Amino acid sequence: MGRTGIVKDNRYLNHAADSYHPESPERLQAVYKMLEEPDMQDKFVEIQPRVATDEELELIHGRRYIQLVASTANRDYTMLDPDTYANRESYETAKLAAGGTLSAVDKVLNGELNNAFAFIRPPGHHAESNRAMGFCLFNNVAIAAGYSTKSYSLKKVLIIDWDLHHGNGTQHSFYERPDVLYFSAHQFPYYPGTGYVTEVGSGAGKGFTVNVPLQAGPGDAEYMQVFEEVLEPIALEFKPEIIFVSAGFDIYYQDPLGGMQVTPAGFANLAKVVLDFAKETCKGKVVFVLEGGYHLNGLRDSIKEVLKAMRGDILSPGRDDKIREKVDRQLIDPVIRKVKEAQKPFWKNI
Numbered sequence: 260m261g262r263t264g265i266v267k268d269n270r271y272l273n274h275a276a277d278s279y280h281p282e283s284p285e286r287l288q289a290v291y292k293m294l295e296e297p298d299m300q301d302k303f304v305e306i307q308p309r310v311a312t313d314e315e316l317e318l319i320h321g322r323r324y325i326q327l328v329a330s331t332a333n334r335d336y337t338m339l340d341p342d343t344y345a346n347r348e349s350y351e352t353a354k355l356a357a358g359g360t361l362s363a364v365d366k367v368l369n370g371e372l373n374n375a376f377a378f379i380r381p382p383g384h385h386a387e388s389n390r391a392m393g394f395c396l397f398n399n400v401a402i403a404a405g406y407s408t409k410s411y412s413l414k415k416v417l418i419i420d421w422d423l424h425h426g427n428g429t430q431h432s433f434y435e436r437p438d439v440l441y442f443s444a445h446q447f448p449y450y451p452g453t454g455y456v457t458e459v460g461s462g463a464g465k466g467f468t469v470n471v472p473l474q475a476g477p478g479d480a481e482y483m484q485v486f487e488e489v490l491e492p493i494a495l496e497f498k499p500e501i502i503f504v505s506a507g508f509d510i511y512y513q514d515p516l517g518g519m520q521v522t523p524a525g526f527a528n529l530a531k532v533v534l535d536f537a538k539e540t541c542k543g544k545v546v547f548v549l550e551g552g553y554h555l556n557g558l559r560d561s562i563k564e565v566l567k568a569m570r571g572d573i574l575s576p577g578r579d580d581k582i583r584e585k586v587d588r589q590l591i592d593p594v595i596r597k598v599k600e601a602q603k604p605f606w607k608n609i
């Protein structure tokens with residue numbers, strides 16, 4: 260017991276909009292409160308987050324862009340794009356979000372912890388090398404993946420992005436690199452517009468981007484099908500040394516931004532698929548990083564189930580076979596077929 264780490268820090272609440280915005284401090288407050296519930300209290304190792312250095316941010320972001328974000332600390336309020344705000348605290352908070360993810364990576368890679376979940380904000384997967392986008396300032400997961408290859412000389416890093424939205428920034432960061440495999444299942448066509456099946460990487464990175472664009476509607480069974488039929492065989496063949504999950508909870512069935520139908524039990528099962536193949540390829544080294552998710556109770560309940568799965572809790576045994584029985588094949592088979600066709604040239608087992 261006690262080998263699952265969590266990153267939590269009240270400074271993540273300092274990044275806040277000046278009027279209603281779905282990406283709010285209340286999201287983390289709901290999660291932090293859940294962590295105090297009697298059945299969750301003292302079950303996890305708290306990881307002290309650090310602030311990412313400029314050098315670490317520059318693994319993904321341009322120097323001029325970092326300076327632009329830094330300059331927002333001098334103004335009460337800045338809109339960096341139509342959806343993306345910064346207050347005086349946002350720059351520091353965003354560096355702490357990226358750094359907190361790196362703190363989790365250190366603990367998992369040095370063997371102190373089996374796995375970890377970074378409860379941070381602002382989120383990251385839309386952030387491009389040179390611009391803020393979709394509530395994201397610095398790309399936390401991309402920086403952590405770049406850090407794993409640079410500072411730990413890892414040769415194979417897998418990023419799994421189950422957020423409702425396609426992680427354009429993460430995909431672009433590694434599009435031409437064979438050492439970081441990016442997998443995303445996302446609502447499509449939808450914001451941000453990227454993530455076609457045919458986007459498979461380029462140059463040396465060809466075959467190391469896997470996109471599963473989904474129309475609205477898939478729930479637990481359909482996501483499970485995608486994970487077991489597409490992601491799992493590719494992951495077992497790729498054999499990552501560490502796995503990151505861009506864990507967005509906006510595929511929750513009541514999320515105000517999305518059209519997906521995933522329940523807390525469904526999230527637990529997706530996590531179990533990932534944790535199972537992680538056990539085979541990298542001794543279970545998985546770092547979950549919070550991205551979206553805008554239904555506060557959904558966020559709370561879904562994360563609670565994922566955390567139980569991460570501990571291998573007796574309350575949360577293996578994959579639930581009953582979930583598979585409810586699959587809507589008409590909804591999911593056509594896209595799975597297309598993804599397999601696009602990825603067949605690169606993966607024997609698909």
Ligand SMILES: [Zn+2]
Nearest residue numbers: 422423424551
């Ligand atoms: Zn999202």
